[in-house]
Amino acid sequence: MEKIRILGSPDRPLRGQVTISGAKNAVLPAIAASLLTQDEIHLTNIPLVKDVFTILTLMSELGAEYKINGNCLTIAIRNVLCHEASYQLVRAMRASILVLGPLLARHGKAVVALPGGCAIGSRPIDLHLHGLEKLGANFTLEHGYIKAEAKKLRGAVIEFDKKTVGGTENLVMAATLAQGETILKNCAQEPEVTNLCELLIKMGAKIDGVGEEIMRIKGVSELGGTIHDIIPDRIEAGTFLVAGALTKGDIYLNRVRPDHMTTTIEKLRYSGAKVEEIGRDCLRVQGSEEIKPQDIITSPYPGFPTDMQAQFMVLMTQANGTSIITETIFDRRFLHVNELLRLGANIEVHGDKAIIKGKTPLSGAETTATDLRASACLVLAGLIAKGETIINDVEHLDRGYERIEDKLKQLGASIERITTEKEEKR
Numbered sequence: 001m002e003k004i005r006i007l008g009s010p011d012r013p014l015r016g017q018v019t020i021s022g023a024k025n026a027v028l029p030a031i032a033a034s035l036l037t038q039d040e041i042h043l044t045n046i047p048l049v050k051d052v053f054t055i056l057t058l059m060s061e062l063g064a065e066y067k068i069n070g071n072c073l074t075i076a077i078r079n080v081l082c083h084e085a086s087y088q089l090v091r092a093m094r095a096s097i098l099v100l101g102p103l104l105a106r107h108g109k110a111v112v113a114l115p116g117g118c119a120i121g122s123r124p125i126d127l128h129l130h131g132l133e134k135l136g137a138n139f140t141l142e143h144g145y146i147k148a149e150a151k152k153l154r155g156a157v158i159e160f161d162k163k164t165v166g167g168t169e170n171l172v173m174a175a176t177l178a179q180g181e182t183i184l185k186n187c188a189q190e191p192e193v194t195n196l197c198e199l200l201i202k203m204g205a206k207i208d209g210v211g212e213e214i215m216r217i218k219g220v221s222e223l224g225g226t227i228h229d230i231i232p233d234r235i236e237a238g239t240f241l242v243a244g245a246l247t248k249g250d251i252y253l254n255r256v257r258p259d260h261m262t263t264t265i266e267k268l269r270y271s272g273a274k275v276e277e278i279g280r281d282c283l284r285v286q287g288s289e290e291i292k293p294q295d296i297i298t299s300p301y302p303g304f305p306t307d308m309q310a311q312f313m314v315l316m317t318q319a320n321g322t323s324i325i326t327e328t329i330f331d332r333r334f335l336h337v338n339e340l341l342r343l344g345a346n347i348e349v350h351g352d353k354a355i356i357k358g359k360t361p362l363s364g365a366e367t368t369a370t371d372l373r374a375s376a377c378l379v380l381a382g383l384i385a386k387g388e389t390i391i392n393d394v395e396h397l398d399r400g401y402e403r404i405e406d407k408l409k410q411l412g413a414s415i416e417r418i419t420t421e422k423e424e425k426r
């Protein structure tokens, strides 16, 4: 197992420039969308993170051929050789479920393992299945697998009971090749959903209302290849903005989309940090001596992103006063609290609310990551905790951050990746 070791200090400002990678949550549906055509899809600015290699393993099993050159991916599935997403892969990455819609649209059948729960909650897929059923798919559940069949998907009117990023993405992809028009209501409006729709339109899909709550998709007989740029990762960018505010540093973030981060930027400014937009794709963050407490409620885009909740919680431990964070998206997304308590934070969880009392000095300790964003929160805490912090199970971190320790080292952090003895013995 690999670990990360940080020698932290409350007086070690991070300074310099960092380039933000492409968005994990945009590239995963884009790769799944390559199932919708026999032609080559070229994706630029892809992040080389673990989840990308996991979905590429799944796509290879389905019959894809791909090559990666730097941060560019070329992928094509001339023939679907298999239509099963195995439990091992779905268990490793819930987003594997994104092949369900495209497989049904292209191939008329799919066998996908039920994703099961994960560290941040139950995360069912009922909204995906209800929507696909409306398009004409039939499902049976056998031995933990969903067996799906659809002679020909037909357009329908589908209203999501609640906003679902993956559900919207699955249904949009399926609807592009359905017969007739599909109207999707209460769609998720995350930038990653928009980035996917822009890719599908380049492939020949007919989609109106991109980025809005209601989308109309007119099915076409086939889609073609194209080249498409993956948007910057707004959550990685937000994580570095918090790092700059937390360490009272001065960091320039290159290759970002400030227009995708308005709520995060607004909350950071309210906390006292100075956040400047420089040109079209650069942000500068300068931390302030005093950090102001504030209440945060996570909500679907354009609200405060749930994927920034853990990172912001660390900032609030250093605020002068009490902050309340309400998590409305996932039913168990406070697992990072126990680890922060071990570093000296003063946090109480009551249902969907975490009450953070600041300012509390943090001291280094050995910790364990539970999920992707919890790991990022522990890295941030380690930067300002006095002494050594060890973060175990960093594979969670690698799922969504490309070489985060190198990027932080460049900014002046004392951070390194270490392997355990048995790894060294090999």
Ligand code: EPZ
Pocket (backbone or CB within 6 Å): 024, 025, 026, 028, 094, 095, 121, 122, 123, 124, 125, 126, 127, 128, 129, 162, 163, 164, 165, 166, 167, 188, 192, 306, 307, 329, 330, 331, 372, 373, 400
């Ligand atoms: C996407 O997950 C992201 N993952 C998550 O990022 C992100 O936290 C989440 O959207 C919310 O923004 C990817 O894009 C790969 P949802 P997704 O469907 O699509 C419930 C990260 O750290 N729900 O929008 O799985 C669900 O349980 C990850 O990068 C149903 O009830 O999320 C949750 O409470 C973590 N039934 C809420 O809706 C369904 O059929 C939102 O889930 C589907 C979802």
